[in-house]
Amino acid sequence: MRALRRPVTAPKLHWADLQEPDRAKVVQVVAELRAEYLVVVGTPVDLRRQERARRKCLERMLEHLQSWNVGLYLLEQRTELLNKKDMNTVNAARQSRRITGSIRLEHVAPSTEPLAWVADVIAAVRARAKSGRKDYGELLQDKLVEDELDLL
Template sequence: MSPPQAFADESFHEDPSGGFYVLAAAVLPITRHAELREVMLDVRGGRRSSKLHWYPMDHQEKLDVVKRVADFDELHVVTVGTPVRPKRQERSRALCLQRLVVELHGAGVDTLVAEARQADLNKRDVDSVRHARLYLPRGTVFRVEHRFGKDEPLLWIADVVAGAVRARLTGSAAFFEPLSGCVHEIRMDTPT
C-alpha cells in the first residue's frame, strides 16, 4: 500500500508587531485522490476562477466548503509561525516548511505537493525540504514537488484549511470549528 501524500498551501498575516504564517497540509491517501478531486471540482462549480480559493468566497461559501472538507475525515497538519514582520514571510515559510516535513514524515508521508510559485521560490522550498531531512532518520526519502493550483484540486483543500486557521487567528473561529477534530496544529517561533 502506498503512503499518503500531503498537499500544502499557505496563508499569512504580516504585521510590524507580530503577524503569523500558516502552512497547512492535507494528508490524503492515494486511494482517495480521484474521489476528493471530484468533490473539490464540484464545490468550485461554475466560479469564474480556474481554482477554488478561500479569499473570494463569501461567509456562507466558506462555511459550506469547510464543512465539506471536514467531512473528508482526513488529517490536516498545520504549522503556524510567529512573528512575521513585513517582507519576511519567506523566512517564516522556510521554518514552517521544515517543521511540517518532520511532522508529515511522522504521519507516514514521503511526498509533499506544494502550490507552485515562481521558480526561485519553488527552489527555496526544495532547499528547505533538503534541510529538514537532517532532522529525519538517515536514508529517509522525502520529496517536494510543485503543481499549479489551477491544475490540482487537492491543493484547494489545504487552501481551505489554511484560510480557516488564519480566520481563527484573526478572530473568526466559526470557520475553523468544523475542522477542529482533524487538524494537528504546531505553533512555533519564526524570529526574524
C-alpha cells in the same frame, strides 16, 4: 472541490471569492474528507524576512510529515526560483538529518490539483477562529493539528 469553485471559470477555488453559503459547503466537504490537517504557523514574521519564516515552517512541516510516514508532500507552486528555494530547504533538512525518510516534495499548479485548495480553506478557517469567529472551526477542530513556531 471543483464543483464548489466560484466563479466556476476561476482556475482554483479561493476562499476570498466565495460567499457565506458556499463557504459553509466548502468547509463541510473539507471536514468530510478522510484526512488530518497540519498547520505550522511561525510568528512573529518580519515582512522583510518572509522567505526565512517560510523555510522554518517548511522544515517543521517536514519533520511532522516524516513522523506521520508521509511519502509525498504536495505544495502549491510559486515561481521557479521560489520553488527551488523550497527544494533547497528539503535537501538541507536531509543533509542535517532533520528528516531522514524518503519524503518527497512536489510543486503542483493549483489549477490542476484541487487538493491544493484545501490549504487555503484551512488557513481561512483558522484565521477566522483566531479572530473570534468560531463559525466553521468546530467542523475541523478534530481533524486539525496545529504547531506554532516561535521565529524569534
